[in-house]
Amino acid sequence: MSNHLLFENIDEPGLNTLDVYRARGGYAMAEQALAMARDSIITALKDSGLRGRGGAGFPTGLKASFIPQGKMDKYLVCNADESEPGTFKDRELIQKNPHSLIEGMIIAAYAVGANKSFIFIRGEYQQQAEILEAAIAEAKEAGLLGPNVLGRGVELDMWVHRGAGAYICGEETGLLDALEGRRGNPRLKPPFPANQGLYQGPTLLNNVETLTAITYILKVGAEAYSAMGVEKSSGTKLISVSGNVKRPGNYEIELGMTGRDIIYGLAGGIEDDREVLLWFPGGSSSPVLTKDDLDTPYDYDSLAGAGTMLGSGAIIVADDRNSVVDIAVKTASFYKHESCGKCTPCREGTSWTTKLLKRIQSGEATPMDLDVIDSVCDQIQGNCLCVLGDAMAMPVSSMVRKFRPQFEAHIESARIANEQRLLAELDEQEPVLQGIGAL
């Protein structure tokens, strides 16, 4: 079932302005929250069952409860890097309803006692960064941000920080390094950001959609929110559907509907009524599924049970006109390019996998190279500082395992094509060679 919560009124003209947002009841939840005990907000988040929407699906209330109490400086950071290929839901939220994010951040910051907050937004989202800046300025002017939020004696400053365009800056500790002005390199964990994050201080770091959902959880109540979706995957989720579908775009769904209902229902089915070859259920780093998996319920546990993950909620569909070899090359090349190089299995493994896949693509491989790829991917997984290495190894090894006959057929046909091309070249050179022989 499709259910609008975060996307309620999303296409209303002017919703990005404070006047229209307030006319629709905006900031009433921030007012309500600031009159509540901080603990009871965290309890509501736990009761709602909300899980982080940035990719890892970690329980949001639990993460907020890790922030230590006390008078030290604490920070709230919003991850608006949205760098996972196929993901474009945060962009729409920010562009059309920036105040719902700001309101969620006011509530979250108050709950953990943070009085400085940052929105780290990917460099390419210039328009969205400007929309956020304008919304923050309006909120400051109206006393919703600043030294005395809503006249309640609570202080909260908010800044927008634009990234310089690196996938790794979406990883939470790489993001913190970048926010501090350094090259975005992941940090060793623990310590986790909740204890030692920005400027070494306790930091609550959440995705745009997660923070926005907080506003709506208070609006409908934790119980009603947890009743949506399915057990352990409660509430609604914004999903970005792209690839060979008739109606690509962002949709808000209740977790638990099937992949088929999403791809054939909401997204209108496959272009030119072709068959599904494969689909990534959670961005390009999720292991791929096939047309046989279309009836898998779209929730955290069911997708984990199918050997994949919900990730950022980005469904990328490839129809049967695509070559799985080309998709694997493209996927591996992206992660090779984005690897920060800090640890060997990821730096070397993404590079070697890409080389091997390109060798397969150009007809210079043997089926044994498929086993080498599988082994390289195995050695990357679980052996890196962050999960970027796994983000390449998981989808690539899933493609190699599920589509081995297609890979082998490509190796053979590309080898034959290469041989024929070489023979033709030799034929062309024959008169020259004969001429040389006659000298």
Ligand SMILES: Cc1cc2nc3c(=O)[nH]c(=O)nc-3n(C[C@H](O)[C@H](O)[C@H](O)COP(=O)(O)O)c2cc1C
């Ligand atoms: C390589 C890599 C890239 C990531 N990119 C993003 C991103 O663009 N946006 C995001 O919210 N989380 C991203 N994450 C996940 C974050 O590290 C972090 O788990 C998330 O922002 C926490 O917020 P949440 O609990 O609200 O999901 C990425 C993780 C990795 C390993």
Ligand code: SF4
């Ligand atoms: S896994 Fe890759 S991106 Fe992550 S720290 Fe290691 S080298 Fe860098």
